[in-house]
Amino acid sequence: MNVRAKNSVREVGRPDGRPVMLAHGFGCDQNLWRLVVPLLTDRFRVVLFDHVGSGSSDADAWDAERYADLQQYADDIVEELGLADVVFVGHSVAAMMGVLAAAAKPERFAGLVLLTPSPRYLDDDGYRGGFSRPDIDELLESIESNYLGWSRVMAPVIMGTPERPELETELGDAFCRTDPARALAFARTTFLSDNRADLARVGVPTVVVECARDTLAPRGVGAFCHEQIPGSTLVTLDASGHCPHLSAPQATAAAITDFASTL
Structure with a gap:
């Protein structure tokens, strides 16, 4: 199978620039980076792609059992x-x-x-991920019973930008483009994962970029990631919501550029 077709890979920017790969989150696709990409292309070779099961990725590559774990997505990337x-x-x-x-x-x-990372969305002893198990169960039940309805309700909550309803609509539209069955499988993989122990395994330069006000990843989550990853730095954007690449693209692009320039 052609890898570029499998993940709908697209490259823009400077062919001789350092590659910057932009990977989208749950329910989204590479189009959600549209406001950040033009701010990076003068300096970098920007690589965009869709995870299997999302966006314009090859539908035949999807396998619910294979992609029930984040490791398979990581293997695709590598x-x-x-x-x-x-x-x-x-x-x-x-x-x-x-x-x-x-x-x-x-x-x-x-x-x-x-x-806006989260190594675990579920609360645990001494750790606040932002959700209780009943919260997650209710979320998954809502996705399973009425994914389109869930998308329209949750997009404004996730975006956190009531003054900019067009961004809430854009995120909701992205959710609605995703096949409901695959969205449910990806949601289970996302919201039930626990990668806290993996943070200490990172041995490359890392910056954690959080938002000052984030409904899905509370402030303490960014600090936790920073504390667990050796030598990492923490940047807090003066932005609201879980998607600063939409709500604060200039600040997001600046954080990426500033970090990449130090390498």
Whole structure:
């Protein structure tokens, strides 16, 4: 199978620039990076792609059992997209895909940008992920029973930008483009994962980028990731919501550029 067709890979920007790979989160696709991409292309070779089961990826590549674990997504990033010396930018759950990929093959990565990451969404003793188990069960039941309705209700909550309803609509539209059965499987993989122990395995330069006000990843989550990843830095954007690449693209692009320039 052609890898580029499998993941709908697209490259823009400077062919001789350092590769910056942008990886989208749950329910989204590469189009959600549209406001950040033009701010990076003057300096970098920007690589966009869709996870299997999302966006324009090859429908025949999807297998619910195979993609029931974040490790398979990480394996795709390392082995099948095949880049080297890459700055990997992972949004939300894709941040943990980057963590797993860099832990397994650190020689492939120049650095990681973890954008609004969460290594575990469920609360635990001494750890606040933001959700109780009943919260997650209710979320998954809502996705299973009425995914389109869930998408329209949750998009404004996730975006956190009531003053900009067009962004809420854009995120909701992205959710609605995803096949409901695959969205449910991806949601289970996302919201029931626990990658806290994997953070300490990261041995490449890393910046954790959080938002000052985030409904899905509370402030303490970013600090936890920073504390667990040796030598990492923490950047807090003065932004609301879980998707700063939409709500604060200039600040997001600046965080990526500033970090990549130090490598």
